[in-house]
Amino acid sequence: MFEFMNDLLRAGRHSRYFNHTRSYSLFSRVRTIAWILVVLQTAWIAVDWLLLPEGISSTIAYGRITASACCLVLALWFSHPYRIEASLIRLLLLVLVLTVFQTWSNWVLIHAGFESELAGYAFFPFMIITMLAIFPLTILEVLGFAAFVILVELVSQLWNGKFGLVSGLNDLWLLALLGCIAGWASVNQLSMLLVMHRQATRDPLTGLANRRQVMEQLDSDISESLEGGQPLSVLLFDLDKFKSFNDNHGHAAGDLVLKQFARILKENAKRKVDLAGRFGGEEFLMVLPGMGEAEASRVADAVRAGCHKTSLKVPTGEQVSFTTSIGIAVLGDQDEDRTRLLQRADEALYAAKDGGRDRYVVAPAEGAIV
Ligand SMILES: Nc1nc2c(ncn2[C@@H]2O[C@H](COP(=O)(O)OP(=O)(O)OP(=O)(O)O)[C@@H](O)[C@H]2O)c(=O)[nH]1
Numbered sequence: 001m002f003e004f005m006n007d008l009l010r011a012g013r014h015s016r017y018f019n020h021t022r023s024y025s026l027f028s029r030v031r032t033i034a035w036i037l038v039v040l041q042t043a044w045i046a047v048d049w050l051l052l053p054e055g056i057s058s059t060i061a062y063g064r065i066t067a068s069a070c071c072l073v074l075a076l077w078f079s080h081p082y083r084i085e086a087s088l089i090r091l092l093l094l095v096l097v098l099t100v101f102q103t104w105s106n107w108v109l110i111h112a113g114f115e116s117e118l119a120g121y122a123f124f125p126f127m128i129i130t131m132l133a134i135f136p137l138t139i140l141e142v143l144g145f146a147a148f149v150i151l152v153e154l155v156s157q158l159w160n161g162k163f164g165l166v167s168g169l170n171d172l173w174l175l176a177l178l179g180c181i182a183g184w185a186s187v188n189q190l191s192m193l194l195v196m197h198r199q200a201t202r203d204p205l206t207g208l209a210n211r212r213q214v215m216e217q218l219d220s221d222i223s224e225s226l227e228g229g230q231p232l233s234v235l236l237f238d239l240d241k242f243k244s245f246n247d248n249h250g251h252a253a254g255d256l257v258l259k260q261f262a263r264i265l266k267e268n269a270k271r272k273v274d275l276a277g278r279f280g281g282e283e284f285l286m287v288l289p290g291m292g293e294a295e296a297s298r299v300a301d302a303v304r305a306g307c308h309k310t311s312l313k314v315p316t317g318e319q320v321s322f323t324t325s326i327g328i329a330v331l332g333d334q335d336e337d338r339t340r341l342l343q344r345a346d347e348a349l350y351a352a353k354d355g356g357r358d359r360y361v362v363a364p365a366e367g368a369i370v
Pocket of ligand 1: 252281
């Protein structure tokens with residue numbers, strides 16, 4: 001529960017796979033809003049012409065066209081949809097464009113002797129803060145965006161002498177209230193996204209990534225490693241004599257071992273880029289981007305040592321221990337894909353089983369003669 005609350009508060013602990021999902025959601029919503037604003041901002045020029053004298057309406061029209069052009073750039077920005085930093089920056093730019101336009105148009109109108117309550121202008125800060133409701137944001141992100149909008153309103157009230165008046169205080173109060181409601185909706189979206197993401201990508205017994213996620217992530221890690229010329233290792237684990245373990249101690253004891261083994265894997269998948277997953281049954285996989293044979297072998301040894309140190313009390317009251325065999329394959333040349341890499345890891349795993357179990361074997365490099 002505490003971990004989940006922490007995940008709602010800040011993004012620091014979010015996995016990069018979840019960041020991809022959230023980033024894409026932010027990215028597509030910013031794009032939709034940006035397109036809507038391109039159309040609305042441009043169309044509102046006609047309303048300005050009806051409501052304002054010609055000199056001011058044409059000045060405002062230039063501002064609207066500039067704001068629409070900025071929104072168009074945001075709508076057409078297609079690069080890095082899966083990078084959470086890029087998506088948050090796009091959202092920040094959208095809020096900035098709208099805030100700058102609002103502050104500037106208010107200034108123009110007030111200097112021309114108009115009240116800011118003019119149709120289509122007074123609602124701007126409220127629209128910006130309410131817009132936050134459609135984005136899945138952490139509590140800290142919501143606070144940051146809402147504080148920015150309220151601060152801009154505060155400064156513009158001080159500037160145009162509205163601060164301290166009942167109407168100014170009302171606006172600030174309403175903004176804060178809408179900020180709380182929109183923020184709540186926004187954090188709720190994040191919470192739903194987290195729950196759905198976990199259900200779709202985690203193995204229910206062990207809490208590790210499930211096979212589907214491991215496969216998807218392995219594909220993208222392989223492409224990144226090949227592009228960047230970086231090594232990548234996969235470790236395939238299989239618990240030893242697990243069938244007879246189940247037969248001797250019962251399925252419930254077997255489940256306890258699987259959970260404990262998952263804990264050991266998590267402890268050893270130390271970096272944020274490392275992925276530990278359940279491949280199926282009593283088979284597990286670890287993906288270690290950036291690691292070559294020597295480092296991957298050290299991780300394999302650490303996992304074996306973790307198993308040796310573990311002694312579990314099972315429902316029958318017995319103390320039990322377990323071991324694992326490991327096949328390691330290091331990504332080869334440009335032609336190697338996920339299937340071939342996993343096949344080599346599997347062959348190495350079989351060699352470890354044949355060699356007596358409780359050991360690791362590194363697959364010969366792709367193309368090597370054995
Ligand atoms: N308790 C439990 N057992 C499982 C689960 N999934 C698979 N198994 C068991 O894992 C066992 C797999 O055994 P095998 O692959 O035949 O081989 P092994 O006995 O581990 O022998 P080696 O792999 O040769 O060391 C089977 O008995 C499955 O029933 C699970 O979720 N819980």
